[in-house]
Amino acid sequence: MSNEWNLPWEGSCRCGQVRIRVTAPPLLTMACHCTGCQRMSASGFSFRSAIPTEGFKVTTGEPVIGGLHGIHRHYFCPHCMSWMFTRPHGLDQLVNVRSTMLEQASSLVPFIETCTNEKLPWATTPAVHSFGAFPPISDYTALVAEYAQHGSRPPAPG
Ligand SMILES: [Zn+2]
Ligand SMILES: [Zn+2]
Numbered sequence: 001m002s003n004e005w006n007l008p009w010e011g012s013c014r015c016g017q018v019r020i021r022v023t024a025p026p027l028l029t030m031a032c033h034c035t036g037c038q039r040m041s042a043s044g045f046s047f048r049s050a051i052p053t054e055g056f057k058v059t060t061g062e063p064v065i066g067g068l069h070g071i072h073r074h075y076f077c078p079h080c081m082s083w084m085f086t087r088p089h090g091l092d093q094l095v096n097v098r099s100t101m102l103e104q105a106s107s108l109v110p111f112i113e114t115c116t117n118e119k120l121p122w123a124t125t126p127a128v129h130s131f132g133a134f135p136p137i138s139d140y141t142a143l144v145a146e147y148a149q150h151g152s153r154p155p156a157p158g
Contacts, residue, residue, distance in 0.1 A: 006156045007055075011102035013077035013084055017061045020084065020101060024055020027094060027144045029151060031110035031127055033119035040067050040074070040083055041098075044123035048086070048096040049108050056085070056095045104154035111147045 009022040026049040037046035063084055067074030071089035076082060086096040099108040113127035114134050128150075129135070135143065 004153055006104075006154050009102050009104045009154070011097070013061075013080050013082035013101060015077060015080035015082075017079045018058065018063050018077045018082075018084060019060035020097065021057045021059050022049075022051050022055055022097065022102065023057070024052045026051055026108065026147070026151065028140075028147050029099065029108045029111045030096075031113040031125045032115055033113060033123060034115035035118050036068075037115070038118075038120070044120050045113070045125065046083075047099045047105075047108075047110060049099045049102070050094045051097050053093055053095055056097060107152050107154035109152050111151055112143060 005025040007023050007025065010019065011022070012019045028050045030048050030050070031045045032048070033045045038044065040046065062078060063075035064078045065073055066076035066081065066083065073087040073089075074083060075085050075087070077084060082098075082101070084098055084101050088094070088096060099105045102108065110125045110127045112129040112131065112135065113125050114131050116130050117132040129143065
């Protein structure tokens with residue numbers, strides 16, 4: 001099988017106590033400008049890659065629930081408290097991995113951006129598609145297909 005995405009990918013939290021591995025290509029890469037993401041990521045926007053659940057694994061450490069402790073489960077390193085990934089409610093087939101945890105982050109260019117109605121005036125991303133809120137669920141099939149064709153691939157290691 002060809003490995004154009006140069007998987008697997010390795011990642012970790014800030015302190016390294018929690019390590020993760022990705023073995024399936026992302027379905028979509030996203031930046032979210034909502035004020036919740038701004039606060040939780042301590043940044044201008046959050047940055048994530050939707051990874052099929054079977055292609056994501058915590059290899060070291062025990063992440064804990066943080067954020068809103070609500071139906072969308074936000075996982076953090078128990079020591080450095082880095083927000084690492086989210087298991088969204090009702091979407092058991094994917095995990096939203098915070099792209100900056102991965103060594104390949106520089107290639108995981110956000111393909112869509114969401115909640116631009118809440119964005120900081122100076123915060124811009126190179127996303128191909130922008131949405132004031134979130135795209136309608138019916139748009140995702142086309143977005144995922146477009147990303148599979150055009151999303152930027154991380155280079156081979158070394
Ligand atoms: Zn940590
Ligand atoms: Zn958000």
